[in-house]
Amino acid sequence: MQTTKQQQILGYFIEEAKEHLDSIESGLLNLSQTMAETEDMNQIFRAAHSIKGGAAMLGFNSIQRVAHHLEDYFKLLKENPSIKVDRRLEDLFLKGFDALKALVDQLQGTFGLRDEDAEHIVQGTEPIFAELGQYLNQLIQAGNAAPTPTQPLVTPQASGQVSKILKVMLQLFKQGDNAKSRQQLIALCTRMMQIAPKNEPWIHLGQTAQRAIANQANPYAKLAPILIKELKLSSDLLLAGRSGEIIPSTALQRLTKKPTPQLTPDQLAEAQSITQVRSHPTPIAQVEAEAQTMTIAKPPATLRPRTISVPNDPKAAARALLDAFSKNELIQLAEFLMKSIQS
Known part of the structure; x- marks a missing residue:
């Protein structure tokens, strides 16, 4: 159950997100004219950036990921004003926008934004944004304007290095769960990060993977399929020069969180008794008077x-x-x- 303060913050985010969505939609409906005006282009870029930042702060990973995609591609449009806008480009941007709008609409709905629904929407956007990225690069090259890389390039040997590391990880997972293998898996994540040591999204993913491995609450049967898939998909994006799209999934982020320890029946009873005492405090003066007059268990004659x-x-x-x-x-x-408190 959300507190009143949490509901208020969520309401502010939804209200602002809807205003930003209106700005983005208006800009995309006439993208050629928007690109012709620098301030209009800046406005839709800032709108996507604001939604991404607000979603990240509140933990809405799905909204953050989709908004991040749009922000990256708006940045490409800003940096390459010679791009010739056509119907296909507009349609791809609008499909990505529709997904972002659907996520915000569900967040505002009766049941809120459920994880399974959010993940389904995000997965549906992956081929859209992949196609959009490829098409943008084609348009940039056709306009004789080289795309500005947002992240450092990786070496030609990176693909082979990734494959070798993933194979070793699979072998470690098959050997069984123990402290040594977890240390080795964490070290392999470090080697992964060294493939592109200045690439922030790639480094963030590697660090998230290390936290998930270090969490002893995650059995290998649960950890292995999520981790291997995440590293493979992200490495493909890295090698394709699309590292801006690398964001840890909701499933991987959940593995970094340690479960809340459960109290035993005896601990629970003790906690309840302490709560009862604190909720019915006895005045100090009464305690002092009773303590001074009470007799303690037949004291010896010499006491x-x-x-x-x-x-x-x-x-x-x-x-x-x-x-x-x-x-x-x-x-x-x-x-x-x-007895005095309960009477």
Whole structure:
């Protein structure tokens, strides 16, 4: 259940996202004219960037990924104003935009944006954005304008290195789960990152993979298929010069989160008793009076009655009682106080 504050923040995000979507749609419906005006082009670029940033802050990975795609391709349009816009280019951009709008609409719906629905929409956009990227490069080359790479290029040997590392990872997964193999898998992720050490999306993916491997709660049977698939798809994007599209999937990000430890029945009962005591505090003056008058378990004849002063501060009062009474006496005192609270 979301708190009122969370609902308010979500409402602000949806309201702003819809305004940004209106700006993007308006710009795409007449893309040629939009590209002719620098400020109009900047506006739809900023709109996609704002949606991406807001989604990332709130943890909506699917919205972030689609908005990131649009932002990257709007950047290509800005950097290559000589591109000749045609119907195919407009249609591809509009299909990507429709997916982003669908995600925001579902977020606003009665059931919110469910993970399985979001992942289905995102998977449907992958071939669209792949085609859009290829077509943009064709148009750029046709206009004699070389595309500006957004990330450093990798070496020709990178493809072979990736294949070797993935094969070793598969072998380690088959050998069984142990601390040594997890360390080796983490080291292999480091070798993966060294293929393009200055490529931020690639490095971020490698670090996310390392956190998932280090999480002992993930058995290999669950970890292996997600991790291998993620690294393979992302390495393909890297080698194709589309590293801006590399974003850890929702499934991989879930593997980095450690489960909340479950309390045993005894721990739960103890926690409930502490909560009850704290929710019905006994006035310090009453505790002091009762502590001074109570008799503790038939003291020996040689033990003289004790009178102690209990401070008003609860922590100081507890220290005073600990100094004045033995363990058994404290247990009896606690039982007496519990009965007084519950009566």
